[in-house]
Amino acid sequence: MNSLLRVEDLKTCFYTDAGMVKAVDGISYDLQEGETMGLVGESGCGKSVSALSILRLIPYPPGKITGGKVVFEGKDLLNISEEEIRDVRGNRIAMIFQEPMTSLNPVLTIGLQIGEALEIHRGLNKKETRDEVLRLLRMVGIPDPERRIDDYPHQFSGGMRQRVMIAMALSCSPKLLIADEPTTAVDVTIQAQLLETIKDLTSRLGTAVILITHNLGVVARHVNRMAVMYAGRIIESGPATEVYEHPRHPYTVGLLASVPRLDKPRVGRLVPIDGQPPDLIRLPPGCSFFPRCSHRMQQCSMERPELRIVGAGHLAACLKDLGS
Amino acid sequence: MLNDILIEAKKIAMYFPLTKGIIRQRKIAEIKAVDGVDLAIRRGETLGLVGESGCGKTTLGRCFLQLLRPTSGEVFFEKVDLCRLGDNQLRPVRQGMQIIFQDPFDSLDPRMTAEEIVAEPLRVHTKMRGRELKDKVADLLGIVGLNPSMAERYPHEFSGGQRQRLGIARALSIRPKFIVCDEPISALDVSIQAQIINLLEDLQGEFNLTYLFIAHDLSVVRHISHRVAVMYLGKIVEIANRDDLYQFAQHPYTKALLSAVPIPDPAVEASRERIILGGEPPSPMALPSGCNFNPRCSVGIDLCQQEVPPLHQVGRDHWVACHRA
Numbered sequence: 001m002n003s004l005l006r007v008e009d010l011k012t013c014f015y016t017d018a019g020m021v022k023a024v025d026g027i028s029y030d031l032q033e034g035e036t037m038g039l040v041g042e043s044g045c046g047k048s049v050s051a052l053s054i055l056r057l058i059p060y061p062p063g064k065i066t067g068g069k070v071v072f073e074g075k076d077l078l079n080i081s082e083e084e085i086r087d088v089r090g091n092r093i094a095m096i097f098q099e100p101m102t103s104l105n106p107v108l109t110i111g112l113q114i115g116e117a118l119e120i121h122r123g124l125n126k127k128e129t130r131d132e133v134l135r136l137l138r139m140v141g142i143p144d145p146e147r148r149i150d151d152y153p154h155q156f157s158g159g160m161r162q163r164v165m166i167a168m169a170l171s172c173s174p175k176l177l178i179a180d181e182p183t184t185a186v187d188v189t190i191q192a193q194l195l196e197t198i199k200d201l202t203s204r205l206g207t208a209v210i211l212i213t214h215n216l217g218v219v220a221r222h223v224n225r226m227a228v229m230y231a232g233r234i235i236e237s238g239p240a241t242e243v244y245e246h247p248r249h250p251y252t253v254g255l256l257a258s259v260p261r262l263d264k265p266r267v268g269r270l271v272p273i274d275g276q277p278p279d280l281i282r283l284p285p286g287c288s289f290f291p292r293c294s295h296r297m298q299q300c301s302m303e304r305p306e307l308r309i310v311g312a313g314h315l316a317a318c319l320k321d322l323g324s
Numbered sequence: 325m326l327n328d329i330l331i332e333a334k335k336i337a338m339y340f341p342l343t344k345g346i347i348r349q350r351k352i353a354e355i356k357a358v359d360g361v362d363l364a365i366r367r368g369e370t371l372g373l374v375g376e377s378g379c380g381k382t383t384l385g386r387c388f389l390q391l392l393r394p395t396s397g398e399v400f401f402e403k404v405d406l407c408r409l410g411d412n413q414l415r416p417v418r419q420g421m422q423i424i425f426q427d428p429f430d431s432l433d434p435r436m437t438a439e440e441i442v443a444e445p446l447r448v449h450t451k452m453r454g455r456e457l458k459d460k461v462a463d464l465l466g467i468v469g470l471n472p473s474m475a476e477r478y479p480h481e482f483s484g485g486q487r488q489r490l491g492i493a494r495a496l497s498i499r500p501k502f503i504v505c506d507e508p509i510s511a512l513d514v515s516i517q518a519q520i521i522n523l524l525e526d527l528q529g530e531f532n533l534t535y536l537f538i539a540h541d542l543s544v545v546r547h548i549s550h551r552v553a554v555m556y557l558g559k560i561v562e563i564a565n566r567d568d569l570y571q572f573a574q575h576p577y578t579k580a581l582l583s584a585v586p587i588p589d590p591a592v593e594a595s596r597e598r599i600i601l602g603g604e605p606p607s608p609m610a611l612p613s614g615c616n617f618n619p620r621c622s623v624g625i626d627l628c629q630q631e632v633p634p635l636h637q638v639g640r641d642h643w644v645a646c647h648r649a
Binding site for chain 2: 269
């Protein structure tokens with residue numbers, strides 16, 4: 001397998017009245033062709049911002065990508081012209097967002113919206129576009145596409161809208177699909193349908209996927225490799241089976257321990273992670289997780305831990321070795 | 325505690341009219357959000373109510389509290405039929421019932437301080453004022469794990485989890501017996517959810533509270549509930565003790581819901597059988613004939629398209645509305 005995407009020391013900041021927010025604070029990872037990676041973390045940890053930064057979709061001001069590289073198919077996306085990046089967006093790299101109602105244009109039919117990318121990136125004419133849109137709608141499992149193609153977004157249910165988004169995202173057979181919480185707004189039975197659809201279609205097209213979610217269950221089922229983010233940094237990454245079975249960062253350990261599980265006997269009392277999510281403007285000088293960590297040592301308040309190898313392909317940023 | 329019923333709904337229905345026209349509004353259809361539900365909640369228990377969005381679980385919760393006046397049916401709270409009471413007569417009864425909302429951002433007035441928020445129910449329902457009220461609020465903040473020194477802060481100065489604690493303190497202030505928890509943790513971060521669940525459990529033990537716990541996360545519902553009811557398109561399709569429901573689910577919808585819950589363990593997920601339901605829930609404006617679930621059901625028979633299956637008993641405390649169960 002070849003490396004498709006290499007993110008190196010990516011940094012994105014937001015300048016707010018209250019101070020500078022380091023939303024993404026130096027993250028690095030590699031993605032192979034056709035691979036599915038999960039990016040996990042809680043709200044505000046920087047997972048969405050890091051994905052938007054890949055496509056340079058950070059509004060400026062207040063946001064700014066302040067450093068790093070995003071090498072995709074050999075080109076640094078942070079260093080190419082506006083025209084060149086426009087050719088990447090929606091064509092080579094596509095994105096699905098959490099809320100399909102706000103990411104679709106309410107006054108255009110879905111046929112026109114899906115067709116737009118086809119006309120721009122693939123240069124199809126009207127007739128070809130319509131046929132192709134019908135094929136895509138059928139592909140993502142929208143019943144009766146001939147009738148639905150001229151409908152507006154509000155005529156679709158949440159799950160169907162997300163299918164429209166998937167059709168749009170895959171219309172140009174992208175090399176990379178970034179799915180940002182694609183199933184958070186839908187019900188659990190629809191979630192299962194959508195994730196199967198994404199999995200099935202991307203593996204057929206050979207598309208690599210970055211699946212961004214806060215749901216540890218979704219990651220467990222659908223990804224090979226995962227990265228856990230906290231306060232703008234990746235604090236643990238590795239093969240999904242490895243991270244779930246032998247989590248090495250106290251935050252990952254805490255997260256996995258705090259959710260009740262349907263496949264295990266019911267526990268008497270949940271073990272929460274203490275404290276509150278970090279305030280990104282006033283991060284502690286050492287490890288960001290220090291105030292909430294149950295394994296903290298004095299050293300952790302001064303020294304910021306870097307990612308280090310703790311197993312095969314398994315990295316963790318913790319000064320204490322939880323494995324031993 | 326087991327057979328002492330605190331609150332009970334009988335044949336509760338809540339229909340919302342759908343109108344057309346601006347000047348002369350004509351009713352063209354009805355949305356049957358809750359359609360003939362019988363549900364009794366026992367003193368001291370947590371009844372979990374699960375179902376997908378639009379199934380009517382929130383509406384049902386509000387009918388219990390008379391925040392929505394049901395179209396028909398009765399709600400008995402400690403043997404009094406609330407549906408017959410007028411607004412003035414309801415006010416004293418409301419002291420016994422409170423609600424905790426899903427979104428701690430929308431449900432707190434941004435212009436009120438924490439202290440004012442928690443004190444409001446006390447001002448309305450009791451004669452407590454001044455020093456006494458202040459002390460009571462400080463006490464309540466302490467109970468829900470907030471530092472009483474935060475009393476002067478406004479909601480935006482709190483994190484999501486802290487705001488939910490504030491909402492809980494407000495609900496607790498007048499010592500209710502019954503609390504409807506309407507998706508109290510689904511807007512919170514994963515690492516905070518467990519804190520709030522533990523808090524709700526502690527409070528239940530301390531103040532002998534009865535909860536109707538509305539949620540769509542089945543793992544959480546199993547953790548917190550004594551009994552669980554599953555709702556689909558305005559009707560209860562299955563209700564049982566927690567362990568029976570999770571181990572011996574009878575209704576095909578319950579089975580599909582359980583199998584759709586992703587489990588945070590790749591090894592388990594790899595070997596797991598999954599029932600992926602086809603289609604989507606039909607619109608509550610145009611319900612199918614017979615069983616509401618029949619268009620998506622894999623075990624349906626002809627009867628399912630003709631007759632609505634009644635809830636019938638299949639085990640101790642286990643009821644199912646399915647012709648095949």
